[in-house]
Amino acid sequence: MPVQLDHTIIHARDKFASARFLSELIDGPEPQAFGPFAAVPVGNGLTIDYADFVVKPEQIVLQHLAFLVDEDEFDQIFARIQERDLPYWADPYHEKPKEINHIGGGRGVYVSDPDGHAIEFLTRKHTLEDLSAS
Template identity: 60%
Template sequence: MAARLDHTIVHSTDRFASARFLTDLLGAPEPGAFGPFATVRLANGVTIDYADSLVDPDRIVPQHLAFLVSDDEFDRIHRRIVSRGLPYWADPHHREPQRINHRFHGRGLYVDDPDGHSLEFLTHPYVAEDEGGEDAGG
């Protein structure tokens, strides 16, 4: 199959605040505006399009977004999280606070954005392209 992910829409209470939260952690350029969206363009061309939710903020369904980053990028992201005093976890269930994980010969952490969406930063994919195996990520 030749399909590739082009974009995804994430609902938020303030599209630009949420997009800036992500770009600030990534050290990426300011989000762009495209129609009703605040757009974050990733290195592989995929965009994350934040939209102001039309539902009650308490009804926004949290999503999980995982970002594969280099070791140097991970270090910079981790420093930004720590310098801002943000809570982060080594696991998606928030049982290991202020720790990073070392899964699959890499490092990873989870931080929640202002609307409760889980942002995961990892340095190694959970399953290599040439391997089978269970997906232990999350």
């Protein structure tokens, strides 16, 4: 069996607030308690498990989550971002506010969750050539 990512744990100040933020953007189900975690299923059996008990809020290390979505899903997610008047960027450095990117002919956007973790939605997998050309 090929190796497959099953879950990842993201530290948060409020596990359910952060889990709901992601779940609402992707139009997912209400996050579920799974042991000490707030779990968000995101496809292919993968869950994003939010934890608020492992580290103190000032010790949270920011992470980056990138979700490959189809064009229709991107339109829906981007509409939710705009409806909520969330800040968004075309780049991970937050140098291009209120823009989306078109790397490799796709579309991409970055938002920050309540704890500052970067969440990226993209419609085309990036290649090294795409990244060096942008």
